[in-house]
Structures are given as C-alpha cells and as structure tokens.
Amino acid sequence: MGDQQFAKGEEFERKAEKKIKGWSLSGSKYDDAADLYQKAANSFKLAKSWDRAAVVYIKLANCNLKSGSKHEAARAYVDGANCYKKTSPKQAISCLDQAVNMFLEINRLNMSARYCKEIGELYEQEHNFDQAITYFERSADLFQTEEVSTSASQCKQKVAQFSAQLGKYQKAIEIYEEIARYSLNNNLLKYGARGHLLNAGICQLCKGDVVAIANALEKYQDLDPTFSRTRECKLLADLAAAFDEEDAAKFTIAVKEFDSITKLDAWRTTLLLRVKENLKAKELEEDDLT
Template sequence: MKTLPISSRKLPIPINSPNHSDSKHDAANAYAEAAKYYKKVDTNEAASCLERAVNIFCEIGRLNMAASQKIDQAIVYYEKAAEFFQNEEVTTSANQCNLKVAQYASQLEQYEKAIKIYEDIARHSLGNNLLKYGVKGHLLNAGMCHLCKADVVSITNALEKYQDLDPTFTGTRECKFLSDLAAAIDEEDIAKFTNVVKEFDSMTPLDSWKTTMLLRVKEKLKAKELEEDDLT
C-alpha cells in the first residue's frame, strides 16, 4: 500500500493569515494531490479529498471570481472532480461538477463548451427516473447559451433538436420561454424581450446565472439597435 505524503494527511488552513485566499488555494491543491494517492487505495477517501478541494476553491471563487484566471482554475478543479466521479460511476456527483464547469465556462463566454455539457447531461438523464425531472432545466440552460451567441438560426435549430430529444419539452414553460425570446431577438424588439423575461420570472424566478445571461443578450440587442440608428 502506498504511503500517503504528509501534505495529504495534514492539511492546515491558516485562516487568520494575511494571505487567506492563497493559503486556501494551497490547501485545495493539497487535497487534490491527496486524492490522487487515495484513489489507489481508498476511493471513498479520494472522493472526500477531491470534494474538499472543490469546496475550498468555491470559497476562494466567491471572493475572487471577478478574475478570469480564477474561473479557469475553478473549471479545472471541477473537470477533475467530474472525471473522478464518472470513473467511479457516481453519476449524480459527476453531473453536479460538470454543471459547475458549464456555469463557469458560460461566464467566460465559452458557450459551445457549456452547451455541450448541458445537452449531454440532459440526454443521459432522460433514461434515469431520478434524473429526468431536471432535463427541461438543462435544456433551458443550453438554450440560453445559444441565445447569448446572438444567432437566431442557432437557437431555432437547438429548439427543434431539444423537442426531438424530449417530446415532453414542447409543452413546457421553458420551451415557450426560449421560443418567445428567440422571436423577440429575431424582431429586434427589446420591449418584447423584456416583457417575456418579466412574465417568466413572475412564474419561475430567475437565478443570478440566468439573469446574467439574459442581460448579455439584451445588451447585444441594444447595441444592434444603436448601430442601426447610426446608419439611418
């Protein structure tokens, strides 16, 4: 049995140090390193270490997420965790980590990467009675990333694909929301776009991620309107 390094057995976090964020970052790295060793002898402990690394990084992220390199690091941590959980066939945990990757990737405007993750999870969830309830939410998130690309053809094609993938999606509030937003974008109607968002939010409150994505779309609509005004 491989002996674990001291850093993987004792991982002090000097929370009162002046470089609190840096020390937590070191601790997260130590936990991630420990997970590599534990994976060979104790998968449960490996999962625990990796989860601690991710959780610590989340704490750091809440303080420093304005910096894109921090988000890049968060993506790396979550991708490692997702791969580990997937290899251990812990699907729910793997999905949770991948959803974080999608969330952070979309923040960096890596929309194709986020779309693929949301669509893959939706597709795999359809065959699982415990997970299929979340399919419409994953498809909604993927659709919103399409909207951020400001490509009406892209979102229209995506909606057709999603309805083929899950026929029940057609009658959902989420599907109608995406369709109405796409129509407003196609018509370059900011007022209509705003009303569609308000109506949906009154029934299903939007979280901060969705709000951020929708604001990006709205800003692009405004910019396009101003550009056209300058040409007239």
C-alpha cells in the same frame, strides 16, 4: 485555555521531533512521532492556532510517508487543508492537491474525486473560475470512473456554469445537453431535464446565432417530447423571436413574464442581461444606419 493548549502543542511537537532525531532499534520512531504530532495538532486546534496546526499536520504527513503509510499521509494533508481553510485558501488547495495525488497513487479514486471537488469549490470561492473548471472536470472524470453518476453530474454542471460565465458558451451547451439526455433516461431525474435544456438554450442565445437557436429548439423538442409544453420552452421560443426581431422590449417582457412565476437565478439573469445588451447594441446600430 488557549495559551495552555498552545504550550501543550509546542511540547508535543518538540517531543515528536526529538523522537525522529533519536535512534530506534525497533524502527517504530516514526509511528511514535506520528502519535505525538497528532496530539500537537489537536492542541493547536484547541488553541485556535490554525496555521500552526496545519504545519504540524504536514509534518505528520511526512512522518507517515516515512513509515510507509500513504493513506495516513493523505489523511494528514486533508486535516491540514481543513485548518488552512480558516486562514489561507491557497495553502488549503496545496494540501488537498497533495492528498489527491497520494490517493491516486494508492488507487483510492473516490477519495481523489472528492478532494478534487473540494479544490474546485475553493477556487470558486476565490472567483478563479478557470482553475475551478480544471478541478471540477478532474473530479467529474474520477467520479464517472467510479460510477458515482450523481456526483459526476454535479461537477459537470459546475463546469458548464463557469464555462458560460467565461464566455465559453459552446462548451457549456454541450455539457447541459449531455446532462439533459442523461436525465431523460432516469425516472428520478427526467423532470429536471427542462432546466438543463433551458440553460443550454440561454447559452445558445448568448452565442447570438439565430439559426443555431432555432435548430436547438427543434432538437430539444425532439429530445424531450414533453418539452414543447413547458414554460421553459415557451420562454426560449419568445426570446428567440425577440432576438430575431432585434426587439429588446419584447425580450424584457418575456423574461419578466417567466420570472413572475418561476424566479430566475443569478446565473440565468446574468446571461440573459448579456443577451439583452447585445440586442440594445444592435438596435443602436440600426438607428445609426437610419
């Protein structure tokens, strides 16, 4: 079946290109060619020839541009990206980038935001966190413009997550604090605020400024009067005390106690390990001095 569908795809593609090269009194040759390219792409997909299908979708996009339909051209680039996702994330990103720009040109901001987010996710899969941040930020701004607050918040959380992983702790802190403030003003989200404040506090610990950590804890308790009664607040207070005393063992006990009830995710664990390594290094310095 695969070979048969591939042959069909080639035939449809040949017919489409012949149609474009031909002369048409009605000027509908691009519409006719677009229909043939669509059939060719479908056949190549049935043959599981993803790269070939993607190439045809790009030809379809160009055809749609010739007939004056940017929306259809953008959709074709998205379809091409979906094929390339199976073989080449780099090419998928290139197609989605084209789609984003076209949707922006026709003022479809929601669609642009959606595909910026997809590009961010592809860069995340490739562990290219700098580029992931760029596209998640663009997506958040566009979603915010369209007042799609939940999606904007999800993208901002990704920006904060990757910023912290790259050591840009202050940027992550500002985002987590902003999301916590927004959550506290929303009845459906307010119980999640403690998690965002915990993330911000962990980033404060990574910065290693004892005074800033103490000030942050005070600020978070003012921001959310219920925070002082949470396990997240107790953990941050215990970690801050251990950090101030340069006591790695005390730090470990506090983490294990929290983790035994509320499992720490990989991101929090990674950052807390960084803090612990810093504490161990300080302990070694003290030992050397004595």
